[in-house]
Each structure stands twice: as structure tokens, then as C-alpha cells.
Amino acid sequence: MIQLLALDLDDTLLTEDLFISEENRKAVCAAETAGVTVMLASGRTLFSMRRYGRELDMWGRPGYMIVNNGATVISTHNEDIILDKPLEPALGMEVWEIVQGFGLTMQYYGEGDIYVSGPSKYTERDCLLTGQCWHQVDAFAASLTVPRSKFVIPGDPAVLPGVEKALKEALGDKANIFTSKPYFLEVLRADADKGTALAYVAEKLGLGAQQVMAIGDSMNDYGMLSWAGVGVAMSNGKDEIKKIADYVTTCSHQDDGVAEAIRRFIPEAFALNE
Secondary structure, eight states, X not given: OOOEEEEOIIIIIBOTTSOBOHHHHHHHHHHHHTTOEEEEBOSSOXXXXXXXXXXXXXXXXXXXXXXXXXTEEEETTTOOEEEEOOBOHHHHHHHHHHHHHTTOOOEEEETTXXXXXXXXXXXXXXXXXXXXXEEEOXXXXXXXXXXXXXXXXXXXXXXXXXXXXXXXXXXXXXXXXXXXXXXXXXXXXXXXXXXXXXXXXXXXXXOOGGGEEEEEOSGGGHHHHHHSSEEEEOTTSOHHHHHHOSEEOSSOGGGTHHHHHHHHHOHHHHHTTO
16 A cells, blocks of 8 residues: 655656646545645655645644755755755766866856856746746856755757766766756756655654555656656656656656556555545
């Protein structure tokens, strides 16, 4: 029986207009009523996840939330950080030097803010998605002297695969590098991942992988879908994610795919109302 459910947000639980559909909301609430711990697991910052926590009535009660693609785990009871895996400054400088070679910008995040080395139309998209504001840091290298949760390289989807290859060749196993959206390349600490964060939360709850279900769509979900006993890929997800999933929804994020997965793997949630 599934006891812990981890849900990605963008392109999974959320529709294109960034809302939780009523059908998905009801399914999530039904799972919780059946005794399942529901946890949001996103690449977003805490700032941009708060509204969804409120919609699902998560704040102020025991539970957890995976933030920054697994670099951070937050307690929903009091918003305390219970796990934090930032990148060391030296690694941030290595990333920055490589990114400059491609003529691209780089960004990191604060509470409600995105700090960038320069303007980018893809950073503008990030602001629209998250409700955050961007600020240009002229002495960008100097701002990398403290640990950061993650770095994002926004750019043309046709260009970023080359940047990803260069970063992986240069950094090897020192960093976790992946695309979260076609126009966002992310760099985290090597051991920072939604999968390791999910395993950490499951252990705190005394649960094994077989009692955990994770639902996602993109490469930042690879770790948690691989680790969970039941890994569910959205029909609109990347082919690489579908290949490692135990189940692929027939419905997309636009058509209540999360509700479909909950109905299939947590039937007791719906049996209570039938």
C-alpha cells in the first residue's frame, strides 16, 4: 500500500495556466484522507511553492516539501529547513567560467528573487512561471563566493545540450546536471536530487521505497521516479522519463493525469467516497 506520494508541480500537477485542477485537488485530498502523506517535490523555490501548499492545506501541519530540485527539504509544519545541500563556491565559479564561454547568462535564487548575470527572455519566462522578480548582478563572479542551492543556465533549447555536455565533461561526478525544461539547464550538488531527498523523507517516516509513489514528467524527476516503488510518468513527459517509469498516464497534465494515477495506485482513496 502506498503511504507516501511525491508530486512534481510544473507539467505534472499543474495545468498550463499554473493551476491545480479541481479533479487533481480532490484526488490529492482523497489520498490524504486515506492516510497517505502527500508531498510536493519541485525545482521551484519555497517562495513560488507556497501558494500550492496553501491550496492543498499543507502549511501548519506535519509534513515535508522538496524544494530546489532536492537541494532543500522543508518542514510544512513550521517552514524549517531540515535538509540543505548547497553548491560550494569553487564549483559555482567553474560553472560560470564554462557558461561564459558559450556567451550565456547564469542565475541563482533568493527569497522571491532571481539574481542574474544578464537579461534573458528565458529568465523572463522563469519570472512568469514562479512569480519572482529578476535582478542583474553586475559583479556576478563576486556574488559566487557563498554557497548557492543551485544554478540555472537559461538558453535556447538548441544550444543547451552542448552546454550540458561541456559541463558534464568538465565537472564529472562533482555536480548533478540536467534540463528541467528545454530552456533551463540546472546545476546542483552531486548528491542533491529529488530522488535522494525523497529517500531521506521516506526514511524519516519509516517507509521503504515500495511504499512510495512519485509522479513527474522531466529529467529533474528521474531520480525520484527511479527510487520510488511506483514511478509514474505523465503522458506529456520526456521519453527518457517514460522509459524508466512503472506506469505512464494516458491523461496529460491538462487532463488530470495525477488523478488518474492516484485512482489506479491508491484505490482506497476513492473507495471511501464510493
